[in-house]
Amino acid sequence: MTTTTVTGAAYVRAVTPTAERAQADFRVLLHVLSRPGLLDAVHPGNGPAALTVAAGLADVEVPTAVLTGPGEEHWARALHLATSAPAAPPETARMVVALRPPAAAEITALTRGDALHPEFGTRLIAAVSALSQENEAEPRDEHMEGPEVVLALSGPGVPGTRRIRVSGLDRAVFNALAAANADFPAGIDTFLVAADGTVAGLPRSTRIEIENGDD
Amino acid sequence: MRTVTELAGTGGPRGIFDELSKREVRRAALTAVAVPGYQVPFGSREMPVARGWGSGGLQVTLALVGPGDRLKVIDQGEDGGVNAANLRRLVVGHVGCEEETDTRRATLIQSRHRIPETPLRADQTLVLQVPVPEPLRAVEHDVREQRRMHAQEDYARMWVGLYEDLVRNGVVTKSAGYPCMVNGRYLISPTPIPRFDVPKLDQAEHLTLFGAGREKRIYAVPPHTRVEPLVFEDVPFEVEHTPGAACRHCGATASYLVEVPSMDGAVAWVCSDTDFCTRNREVR
Numbered sequence: 475m476t477t478t479t480v481t482g483a484a485y486v487r488a489v490t491p492t493a494e495r496a497q498a499d500f501r502v503l504l505h506v507l508s509r510p511g512l513l514d515a516v517h518p519g520n521g522p523a524a525l526t527v528a529a530g531l532a533d534v535e536v537p538t539a540v541l542t543g544p545g546e547e548h549w550a551r552a553l554h555l556a557t558s559a560p561a562a563p564p565e566t567a568r569m570v571v572a573l574r575p576p577a578a579a580e581i582t583a584l585t586r587g588d589a590l591h592p593e594f595g596t597r598l599i600a601a602v603s604a605l606s607q608e609n610e611a612e613p614r615d616e617h618m619e620g621p622e623v624v625l626a627l628s629g630p631g632v633p634g635t636r637r638i639r640v641s642g643l644d645r646a647v648f649n650a651l652a653a654a655n656a657d658f659p660a661g662i663d664t665f666l667v668a669a670d671g672t673v674a675g676l677p678r679s680t681r682i683e684i685e686n687g688d689d
Numbered sequence: 690m691r692t693v694t695e696l697a698g699t700g701g702p703r704g705i706f707d708e709l710s711k712r713e714v715r716r717a718a719l720t721a722v723a724v725p726g727y728q729v730p731f732g733s734r735e736m737p738v739a740r741g742w743g744s745g746g747l748q749v750t751l752a753l754v755g756p757g758d759r760l761k762v763i764d765q766g767e768d769g770g771v772n773a774a775n776l777r778r779l780v781v782g783h784v785g786c787e788e789e790t791d792t793r794r795a796t797l798i799q800s801r802h803r804i805p806e807t808p809l810r811a812d813q814t815l816v817l818q819v820p821v822p823e824p825l826r827a828v829e830h831d832v833r834e835q836r837r838m839h840a841q842e843d844y845a846r847m848w849v850g851l852y853e854d855l856v857r858n859g860v861v862t863k864s865a866g867y868p869c870m871v872n873g874r875y876l877i878s879p880t881p882i883p884r885f886d887v888p889k890l891d892q893a894e895h896l897t898l899f900g901a902g903r904e905k906r907i908y909a910v911p912p913h914t915r916v917e918p919l920v921f922e923d924v925p926f927e928v929e930h931t932p933g934a935a936c937r938h939c940g941a942t943a944s945y946l947v948e949v950p951s952m953d954g955a956v957a958w959v960c961s962d963t964d965f966c967t968r969n970r971e972v973r
Contacts, residue, residue, distance in 0.1 A: 501755065531712060532712075593729050
């Protein structure tokens with residue numbers, strides 16, 4: 475056995491959740507998706523947390539695209555091997571895992587389904603650097619490092635408005651997401667997964683407003 | 690020498706519901722939450738209960754439940770009913786979670802026909818078994834046409850149906866499964882819960898998942914979501930109530946009561962929710 479395959483197997487093991495983990499993580503996903511703006515945490519595995527979330531939901535019936543940065547391609551391979559999810563281009567995939575920040579244009583190109591088939595809308599699992607709850611609208615901070623946005627969320631699951639602060643994704647991404655979800659019931663259902671396993675749900679039914687920075 | 694059993698290892702508990710099936714239900718449940726009220730099709734499996742006896746609810750419960758859960762199953766509000774007790778035993782034996790009858794302590798509640806009297810909290814999930822998920826079936830038999838009507842939010846014939854009911858009978862006779870709008874977009878049948886329970890879905894703290902096994906559909910009412918029964922402006926929505934009726938065990942008048950006929954023609958009333966009734970008796 476060559477070193478490469480041994481390492482490959484280790485990656486596959488790292489992203490394969492046990493049945494118990496997949497169940498517990500699913501309850502976390504259900505919790506945050508039905509209450510947008512609340513945060514919870516999935517078990518941090520040995521691989522990227524976003525990939526662990528995807529591995530708990532993917533199987534042979536879910537064409538999946540993994541957007542990876544340079545040097546991360548092995549994680550995409552590991553997910554396809556671990557779950558048997560066939561690889562697909564992002565525009566036709568049922569599930570898209572963004573390990574690197576996606577471009578706004580990539581969000582816009584995702585499948586949204588239509589009124590007859592809302593279930594064809596893409597499930598997007600996007601890695602972010604950090605997530606935190608935001609109690610009220612903060613004054614604009616002009617000296618932020620890296621992209622950081624405050625999202626005001628409202629809609630089903632939210633009494634009034636909830637706010638979260640997201641680091642690691644550009645505001646253009648959220649603008650594109652809000653635009654893609656404007657034609658409910660077609661749309662994209664998103665999970666934001668921080669490196670430490672903190673997760674937030676942005677179902678297509680949620681109204682997203684970006685509160686900081688200028689357009 | 691090694692036997693095949695040793696080589697195969699323990700392999701985890703024997704299942705009535707495999708991991709792939711769970712994933713299928715989980716994905717459908719997440720989509721259902723994201724599109725409140727929309728009936729998401731899913732690959733419904735054969736279960737060890739007949740379709741129409743809670744196979745949809747059972748699949749949803751099995752996809753959700755973990756060893757740390759406290760599971761309550763009720764049938765017509767009763768924990769001790771044959772169907773409820775068997776479903777509860779089946780799931781508990783399968784995953785090793787705790788059996789629970791006290792609504793306040795349950796984390797997961799599977800139900801047929803009722804939503805418990807005790808208000809549910811955010812840390813509780815309600816799974817309802819659905820025999821007929823399609824509210825439009827009463828006015829339209831063609832499944833494709835039903836889908837079109839949902840897609841275009843074309844519920845005019847539902848209103849006509851309600852109106853005809855009203856002019857023929859003087860009241861809207863539809864009792865169980867009263868049609869409701871979810872978040873002002875999708876018409877749902879809230880399963881055979883009585884009208885009495887419909888307001889409990891509106892702006893609730895808890896998530897409700899509906900599983901229809903035979904019809905292969907899952908839909909959801911997330912917490913803090915508008916659920917409005919279809920009503921005409923001049924005909925208010927009314928829940929079941931019989932003046933003067935009180936539970937013969939606990940004396941409750943504000944709970945959902947069911948009639949107990951006796952041989953001499955007299956009628957007694959009892960709480961449908963046995964857990965609520967038992968606790969109410971203790972308080973008294």
